[in-house]
Amino acid sequence: MDQWEWVFQREIHAVILIGDAEAESVAALREEILAQLPDSARLLGEETGQGMRNPAGDGIEHFGYVDGRSQPLFLKDEVEREPRKRWDPAFPLANVLVPDPLAPNPVRHHGSYFVFRKLEQNVRAFKEIERDLADGLGLADADRDRAGAMLVGRFKDGTPLTSKAKAGGGPVANDFTYDGDDGGKCPFSGHVRKTNPRSFGREVIMARRGQTYGQRADDPSDDSPPENRPSGEVGLLFMAFNGSLISQFEFTQQTWANNADFESPATGHDPVIGQGERDIKVTFPKVWGKPEMSLPQAQVAQTVTMKGGEYFFAPSLAYLRNL
Secondary structure: OOOOOHHHHOOOOOOOOOOOOOHHHHHHHHHHHHHHOOOOOOOOOOOOOOOEEOOOOOEEOOOOOEOOOOOOEOOHHHHHOOOOOOOOOEOOHHHOOEEOOOOOOOOOOEEEEEEEEEEEEOHHHHHHHHHHHHHHOOOOHHHHHHHHHHHHOEOOOOOEOOOOOOOOOOOOOOOOOOOOOOOOOOOOOOHHHHHOOOOOOHHHOOEEEEEEEOOOOOOOOOOOOHHHOOOOOOEEEEEEEEOOHHHHHHHHHHHHHOOOOOOOOOOOOOOOOOOOOOOOEEOOEOOOOOOOEOOOEEOOOOOEEEEEEEEEEEOOHHHHHOO
16 A cells, blocks of 8 residues: 555545536536535545547547446346347346445445545556567457457457457447357456456446546557557546445455466466466467467566555445435
8 A cells, every 4th residue: 555646545434426428517516515525524635537438439448448348237228228149237236235234224225335446557568568469479460459459358449359350340249258268269368358257257247437537648549659658647547336345346356357377277367457476477369269379478567556546335325315
């Protein structure tokens, strides 16, 4: 924690989230809330997020990849809009809700465990890793995009790597599994495979959202060289609601993302959010869907740094109304 930003090294008792499509509405509500703060409350800090989109209008994060596509759904109308031949996006409310012990009736009134993390992204280093991996695997022309897709598990436009060897072909897909993919299409270490393996662990999946922060002078969707990318001061404000911090968020981070033997021995850490010593060597498929693998090589360097975070309990509306 001594490496975190100063605001996160202090004791934080509460967080207030404000969100709206219009900046003016956010500013007005912020002023209203600040005016109502009691003398006993002190504002320790603020974080400002601003959504980023690619030319197709899909939300992206600073590495340039479509973000937030594979979310657990809890409402019937949302579920019915999704194709469901391979993957069922419907999840029980128990994945996010728990009885609120301080509410008038805990059996009826529920809250959720909330995770907040500020994650700084070294975009320049990540783009250098993409380039070097493509060179090392001998990928040429449009196939070079597969280097980054093997780290993320999706191409920049959101196309799942386990489904196709190249990007494109319609809306961002979410109706897929990794059944039959032994790592020759999407490596076991691919970020979206690590954090949602799909064939197991449904009880672990969180309702999560990411909001980008920081200003950039470059366009994250273009083909500029790594030297034109930011090396800091930009990143993701990660938020997730859980029914259990231990068996969901912490399990995902420790047992999946940081586990170098996830699903299969020596698959490596999650190349995006994995933390810890990368002391094993890994391989990547040189040709999509075929057993030809690269020589063992060092895992990619960590390019996402946690700048701070906290756990909270989001109480029920019934509890808040009875304050």
